Amino acid sequence: MKNNELPVFTNAARAEDIAATLLESGAVIVADFLARDTLDAFNREMDGPLSRERPDRQFMTPDYDYFFGTRTRHLTGLSGRSEIFREQIMRHALYSALCETILLPHCATYQFNYGHVFEIAPGARRQPLHRDGDCWSYLPVAFDVEVASIVALSDFTADNGATLVIPGSHRWPREKALDYSEALPAVMPAGAALLYLGGTAHAAGDNRTTQDLRRGMHVSFCLGWLRTEENNYLVSPIEEVRKFPRRTQELLGYQAHDASPAGGCLGVYNMLDPVELMSDDQFRFRDQS
Numbered sequence: 001m002k003n004n005e006l007p008v009f010t011n012a013a014r015a016e017d018i019a020a021t022l023l024e025s026g027a028v029i030v031a032d033f034l035a036r037d038t039l040d041a042f043n044r045e046m047d048g049p050l051s052r053e054r055p056d057r058q059f060m061t062p063d064y065d066y067f068f069g070t071r072t073r074h075l076t077g078l079s080g081r082s083e084i085f086r087e088q089i090m091r092h093a094l095y096s097a098l099c100e101t102i103l104l105p106h107c108a109t110y111q112f113n114y115g116h117v118f119e120i121a122p123g124a125r126r127q128p129l130h131r132d133g134d135c136w137s138y139l140p141v142a143f144d145v146e147v148a149s150i151v152a153l154s155d156f157t158a159d160n161g162a163t164l165v166i167p168g169s170h171r172w173p174r175e176k177a178l179d180y181s182e183a184l185p186a187v188m189p190a191g192a193a194l195l196y197l198g199g200t201a202h203a204a205g206d207n208r209t210t211q212d213l214r215r216g217m218h219v220s221f222c223l224g225w226l227r228t229e230e231n232n233y234l235v236s237p238i239e240e241v242r243k244f245p246r247r248t249q250e251l252l253g254y255q256a257h258d259a260s261p262a263g264g265c266l267g268v269y270n271m272l273d274p275v276e277l278m279s280d281d282q283f284r285f286r287d288q289s
């Protein structure tokens with residue numbers, strides 16, 4: 001395995017420069033992605049719910065069971081669990097800038113795809129190398145459909161299983177074999193983020209320590225006309241969603257994808273844009289009788 005040679009930026013860097021490097025290399029690290037107080041407050045919120053999750057839980061399919069193993073606690077539905085997640089992390093200015101540059105050329109609006117906190121215990125084995133964008137493997141497109149990230153909520157070290165990334169693999173032909181010998185560990189301190197593309201091959205590494213829990217978080221965005229990995233409409237009751245800021249509602253997918261005049265609209269309700277109906281006190285969802 002090579003040493004950590006992934007490009008490293010800070011929040012002070014120009015978003016255009018980060019986007020250009022991300023498009024070229026498929027992965028970059030932003031060292032100070034989350035402010036210390038945001039990181040600490042979010043971790044405190046996650047402590048209790050994470051401790052109640054079983055690492056040996058079952059998933060939807062045996063493939064998922066194998067992929068996630070039995071040494072990791074998982075928390076999803078983050079937009080409903082945490083205002084810090086919803087308003088400070090999901091709406092981080094760098095995510096917006098990267099999505100505007102990388103996703104907006106291929107959609108009318110982009111959307112939040114998935115948020116997932118994980119805590120990986122010692123003894124966890126590495127994941128298979130994979131591409132997150134293969135969720136949409138039926139899609140015959142050659143452009144980027146997803147901007148993804150792994151945010152370090154604790155220090156990521158080579159020993160505790162820092163995410164393994166293969167730079168450049170987002171542009172490889174899909175039939176090319178993925179090999180761990182090509183991967184770099186995303187060694188980074190708590191608060192840093194590994195930003196990558198849906199086509200970039202990566203995997204969680206082995207946690208070879210005896211007592212070092214590695215806590216991190218996947219956060220991703222995709223084109224507005226794709227189905228999202230997490231069903232974000234089921235995360236919060238509609239009455240709660242109506243209290244969220246409009247931009248938050250839009251990112252969570254309550255905004256119709258309006259491709260007119262070139263095409264039609266997706267995600268409409270009563271033939272209207274749901275996000276417009278959210279602020280209409282007189283309008284009642286699910287009451288059309």
Ligand SMILES: [Fe+2]
Binds near residue numbers: 202
């Ligand atoms: Fe992944």
